[in-house]
Amino acid sequence: MASTSTTALSSSRRAAELSSENRFDQQLARILEHATDVFCEKGYEGASMRDLSRASGMSLAGMYHYFRSKEELLFLIQKHTFGTIIEQLRHRLEKISDPEQRIRAFIFNHLEYFLANQSAMKVLSHEDEKLSNHYGAAVRSVKREYYAICVNLLEQYKRTEKLDFSTRTAVLSLFGMMNWIYTWYNPRQDGNARKLAQEMGDIFLRGIGSSRSSGKKNSRVQ
Amino acid sequence: MASTSTTALSSSRRAAELSSENRFDQQLARILEHATDVFCEKGYEGASMRDLSRASGMSLAGMYHYFRSKEELLFLIQKHTFGTIIEQLRHRLEKISDPEQRIRAFIFNHLEYFLANQSAMKVLSHEDEKLSNHYGAAVRSVKREYYAICVNLLEQYKRTEKLDFSTRTAVLSLFGMMNWIYTWYNPRQDGNARKLAQEMGDIFLRGIGSSRSSGKKNSRVQ
DNA sequence: CTATCATTAGAACGAACGTTCGAACGATGG
DNA sequence: CCATCGTTCGAACGTTCGTTCTAATGATAG
Incomplete structure (x- = not known):
């Protein structure tokens, strides 16, 4: 699951979780940016997941950590x-x-x-x-x-x-x-x-x- | 090749060719009509050749008699x-x-x-x-x-x-x-x-x- | 150091893709 | 009747698709 849990945490744990949240969101944002360009060029159906992974410099399987489909x-x-x-x-x-x-x-x-x-x-x-x-x-x-x-x-x-x-x-x-x-x-x-x-x-x-x-x-x- | 040759023909042959031309063009037009609707609904990339063949009631392979791709x-x-x-x-x-x-x-x-x-x-x-x-x-x-x-x-x-x-x-x-x-x-x-x-x-x-x-x-x- | 957990990737999955092949069909001319 | 030729099709081709499995990373907490 994504790091979106909101249970009470120790301060150090919370800090870690926060930076982890940032990292997750930043990576997701990076992928979204590159995917936007590829979708723009090739269209949604025309762009393959392999195109998208190549554009964002992440492996095909790795992408699925950030979204379901x-x-x-x-x-x-x-x-x-x-x-x-x-x-x-x-x-x-x-x-x-x-x-x-x-x-x-x-x-x-x-x-x-x-x-x-x-x-x-x-x-x-x-x-x-x-x-x-x-x-x-x-x-x-x-x-x-x-x-x-x-x-x-x-x-x-x-x-x-x-x-x-x-x-x-x-x-x-x-x-x-x-x-x-x-x-x-x-x-x-x-x-x-x-x-x-x-x-x-x-x-x-x-x-x-x-x-x-x-x-x-x-x-x-x- | 399509029936578009323009060499001299006997009148009967010409008549046959003409009706053949009509048939070819009419079938092509029929396919184009149905394909238009499918492209409209699913988009060009989203519509498969199998979708198109189903819509026009012609077999997948049969379609390729009317266009190259x-x-x-x-x-x-x-x-x-x-x-x-x-x-x-x-x-x-x-x-x-x-x-x-x-x-x-x-x-x-x-x-x-x-x-x-x-x-x-x-x-x-x-x-x-x-x-x-x-x-x-x-x-x-x-x-x-x-x-x-x-x-x-x-x-x-x-x-x-x-x-x-x-x-x-x-x-x-x-x-x-x-x-x-x-x-x-x-x-x-x-x-x-x-x-x-x-x-x-x-x-x-x-x-x-x-x-x-x-x-x-x-x-x-x- | 060890345990933990988010993160990443190589390899593979079954399904669907566009296209091709060879055979069969049906009408028409000789 | 047979030969011809435009037409049609089932089956299969090799490729690419979106997605998943499993294992290897890297960083952090105890």
């Missing part, structure tokens, strides 16, 4: 990645109250994390639905939470600006714009997260923003 | 799908001259085909880059062609409306909005292609449309 490894990656991006987002939103700026912060947070952790986010986007019942449910739950945050931001904006659009279509279009970048992003051409967040924020906010609920349509009907 | 099978699916969507698009664009309506036609064409061939389009979007050198280059070429059409539509719109935005970011954002729907589309909630094309068209066109090149920015700087 290849599926759990993918789960740990997805859970950690999603957890981190949500935590970072909440931290940022605390300091902003203006509805538009909150949406812009959401976009920037997503893109910044996406570009700083391209491999992990590609795995998150691309290896979706590969996890079965137990693991899948857990990840889907975190994903719904993240989705709900975005919906709330848009609903609030919609209310204060008295706008009229389909929140669902808008949110999912926004996610599409942002998540698709793993297929095309090139640092040379496309600049950093701040620039992209500005451009996508402009497109998206103008897109949902210029039609008041008065009913005016600015598109010529075909 | 599993990779070529994926290639045939991608090539056919892309070819069809481009052909349909060109046909539609011929009849439209207004720059905005041409963009709207592009969006509608993409979404309509996407929703009518969800499995194929998911495979196209999701199993990208799985093809190696030879096959991959061919698909990438068709993809660039499709991308270029969209770029031209936007450039034309930009010129006639005297707008100022990054064409690249705009095009790729639009593709993101549209291609992402395979992860969330639900006929019950989201309506048909026409409705979605209208909504996404509104968001996108207003998004790129309301900022003239005079330099006005409608977003409060943070």
Whole structure:
């Protein structure tokens, strides 16, 4: 079993256990990092356990000390990645109250994390639905939470600006714009997260923003 | 070899060959259809040749009469799908001259085909880059062609409306909005292609449309 | 030093993989 | 009728897969 027991221990034993915990977690983190890159390059099914062990410099059998199965490894990656991006987002939103700026912060947070952790986010986007019942449910739950945050931001904006659009279509279009970048992003051409967040924020906010609920349509009907 | 020889033949022989050609092509098409669904459900690597043979009701060995390898099978699916969507698009664009309506036609064409061939389009979007050198280059070429059409539509719109935005970011954002729907589309909630094309068209066109090149920015700087 | 326990690895497991082989099938032409 | 040829299949190929077994490490506590 992993060193996660919480029974009372002598101080020296506790210190040992602590350093042991650190060592265990650090090794696991190291494996997760390398596995993320391999999954990103070859896909979940395409990456073999032997690929993963080679990448992390640990023997095939040794890996199984840190997780029960290849599926759990993918789960740990997805859970950690999603957890981190949500935590970072909440931290940022605390300091902003203006509805538009909150949406812009959401976009920037997503893109910044996406570009700083391209491999992990590609795995998150691309290896979706590969996890079965137990693991899948857990990840889907975190994903719904993240989705709900975005919906709330848009609903609030919609209310204060008295706008009229389909929140669902808008949110999912926004996610599409942002998540698709793993297929095309090139640092040379496309600049950093701040620039992209500005451009996508402009497109998206103008897109949902210029039609008041008065009913005016600015598109010529075909 | 496949019945694609073009040497001179007696009329009866030619008729036989023709019906044979039909039979071959029809069987191949049938396999491609079923394979598309399986690839869609399980992914390219996750779907085994045995899965594919079971789905199309043909023996494992029998499949290899119609293609050289599993990779070529994926290639045939991608090539056919892309070819069809481009052909349909060109046909539609011929009849439209207004720059905005041409963009709207592009969006509608993409979404309509996407929703009518969800499995194929998911495979196209999701199993990208799985093809190696030879096959991959061919698909990438068709993809660039499709991308270029969209770029031209936007450039034309930009010129006639005297707008100022990054064409690249705009095009790729639009593709993101549209291609992402395979992860969330639900006929019950989201309506048909026409409705979605209208909504996404509104968001996108207003998004790129309301900022003239005079330099006005409608977003409060943070 | 000895006992203990987390950690690591070599070797092997049965299962599943993509592909191939040779034979059989069925329709059609002579 | 037989010969031909596109079509189909059962069986098997060698390889690789995810996982497990067992034993050897290395560090720490007593």
